[in-house]
Amino acid sequence: MKNNIHEANETVHHEFYRLGDGRKAILRSTPRPVTPFGGLAVLVEFWRQLDLPGAVRSLLPFDYTSPNSHGPLNILLAFWLGVAAGARRFAHVNLLRSDVALRELLGWKRWPGEDATRAFFGRFGWKQIDAFFPALNAWLLAKLKRQGVTLDLDSTVFERYGRQEGAKKGYNPRRPGRASHHPLLAVLAEPAFVLHGWLRSGNTTAGRGVMAFLTEALLLLPEGWRLRCLRADSGFFDQALLGFLEARELCYIVVARMTKSIKLHCAGVREWRELDENYAVGEFRTALQGWAGERRFIVVRERVRENKRAVGRKLIDVPGYTHRVFVTNRNDAPEALWRDYNQRARIEQRICELKDDLAADSFCRREFFATEAAFRSVLMLFNLLSVWQGAALGEKREYKRPVTLRMEVFLCGAVGGRSGHKHVLHMSSSWGGLEKRKPMIEQTLRWCRSIAPRLEQPGEKPRNIPPGLLQN
Numbered sequence: 001m002k003n004n005i006h007e008a009n010e011t012v013h014h015e016f017y018r019l020g021d022g023r024k025a026i027l028r029s030t031p032r033p034v035t036p037f038g039g040l041a042v043l044v045e046f047w048r049q050l051d052l053p054g055a056v057r058s059l060l061p062f063d064y065t066s067p068n069s070h071g072p073l074n075i076l077l078a079f080w081l082g083v084a085a086g087a088r089r090f091a092h093v094n095l096l097r098s099d100v101a102l103r104e105l106l107g108w109k110r111w112p113g114e115d116a117t118r119a120f121f122g123r124f125g126w127k128q129i130d131a132f133f134p135a136l137n138a139w140l141l142a143k144l145k146r147q148g149v150t151l152d153l154d155s156t157v158f159e160r161y162g163r164q165e166g167a168k169k170g171y172n173p174r175r176p177g178r179a180s181h182h183p184l185l186a187v188l189a190e191p192a193f194v195l196h197g198w199l200r201s202g203n204t205t206a207g208r209g210v211m212a213f214l215t216e217a218l219l220l221l222p223e224g225w226r227l228r229c230l231r232a233d234s235g236f237f238d239q240a241l242l243g244f245l246e247a248r249e250l251c252y253i254v255v256a257r258m259t260k261s262i263k264l265h266c267a268g269v270r271e272w273r274e275l276d277e278n279y280a281v282g283e284f285r286t287a288l289q290g291w292a293g294e295r296r297f298i299v300v301r302e303r304v305r306e307n308k309r310a311v312g313r314k315l316i317d318v319p320g321y322t323h324r325v326f327v328t329n330r331n332d333a334p335e336a337l338w339r340d341y342n343q344r345a346r347i348e349q350r351i352c353e354l355k356d357d358l359a360a361d362s363f364c365r366r367e368f369f370a371t372e373a374a375f376r377s378v379l380m381l382f383n384l385l386s387v388w389q390g391a392a393l394g395e396k397r398e399y400k401r402p403v404t405l406r407m408e409v410f411l412c413g414a415v416g417g418r419s420g421h422k423h424v425l426h427m428s429s430s431w432g433g434l435e436k437r438k439p440m441i442e443q444t445l446r447w448c449r450s451i452a453p454r455l456e457q458p459g460e461k462p463r464n465i466p467p468g469l470l471q472n
Helices: 040-050 052-059 072-085 090-096 100-106 114-122 126-141 210-219 239-247 260-267 334-342 345-357 368-393 402-410 433-450
Strands: 004-006 012-017 024-028 148-155 179-181 184-188 193-198 226-232 252-255 279-286 295-303 313-315 318-328 414-419 422-427
Touching (some): 040 052, 072 368, 072 402, 114 368, 126 368, 148 210, 184 210, 184 345, 239 252, 252 334, 260 279, 260 318, 279 334, 295 334, 345 368, 345 402
Antiparallel strands (some): 012 024, 148 184, 184 193, 279 295, 313 318, 414 422
């Protein structure tokens, strides 16, 4: 008996035997629009409530004139939805191109494909990037409650396997000698938000251009927000950066590079305060070569143990211990500063999420600025997902990685249909359905209403907001 059978109505089906009980089952095609990403409806609805399309449309530095084009707004939204659904290459944006149910949910006749997406990012030069992404980031950040924030600086490595512009040999611990890009990131610890990002050539050092980068990043903080502290690792230990922060009266904790002079000062510390049987703290003040004055250094000494890897550097003059040294302009107790800096580990998690969950290192074109535009778009998607979490799940919720949101919320089998003249998306109850996601939609609606723009009071000084950001 043949398994492939043509019925009278030309429908093809396939008979097979189930693995569990051996009973016969049938596979059939259906003309109904089916999607595995019905849960993206909650994200689409949040973007509508935010008027994200209006903000993007008003800030995009270019437009298409062809009546047959998809339009830059639709291409960018389709790219964001594709990455949220799991796309890891430009070719993967075609993942949703055949998703008729999702396309009907958006009200689009066509879905932008790989070529349209590549061409869209190819239109970006440095002027277009500078005009679009910082303003869009500032627009979104202004939606959040004003607060004191901690800013973490870090760099990472994007490995490259072609001849892309800016792909040079530089610091690459995983693949020494391999060409790479070396992005620089400024991430807010609370809330989880990428304030700014640069894509840089692979042969740059961690702190290259950091003062110009920070100048741009600080301008993105909304009025009324206070920078509580800046934290950075030893790659940013530089007199120029410390002087830059002090001139602006900004607090900082930076890991000191273990030079010969720093090691001698560590070995010379005589007053140690024991925190427990393994840890002790001390401090000293000194001015290194080229410095205009003394600065405060905090030293954390950790006893070397067999059952735990000690963090820090060993000194010949002080056997049995490792030492970590921080330079700071804060007056807090050494242990408080050490524990504060340890929270900086979150930026490593954010970078991991950007690369592993959202493939920020995988959308690459030959042109440097086209690659940077795709990179900055992924950073913006991360921020949109983070803000959605705070709105839909509450500020006191447990933070969830983008891949967790994809599995728990965005993945939901659904079937498209109609009710009169209205499109309907029937979400599968076995995936949680609308019952699980409707409270999220209602919560985001309440959140968006709570941040509605208020009227300026008579005599109130207007805020310095970039043009177009108030066109909601």
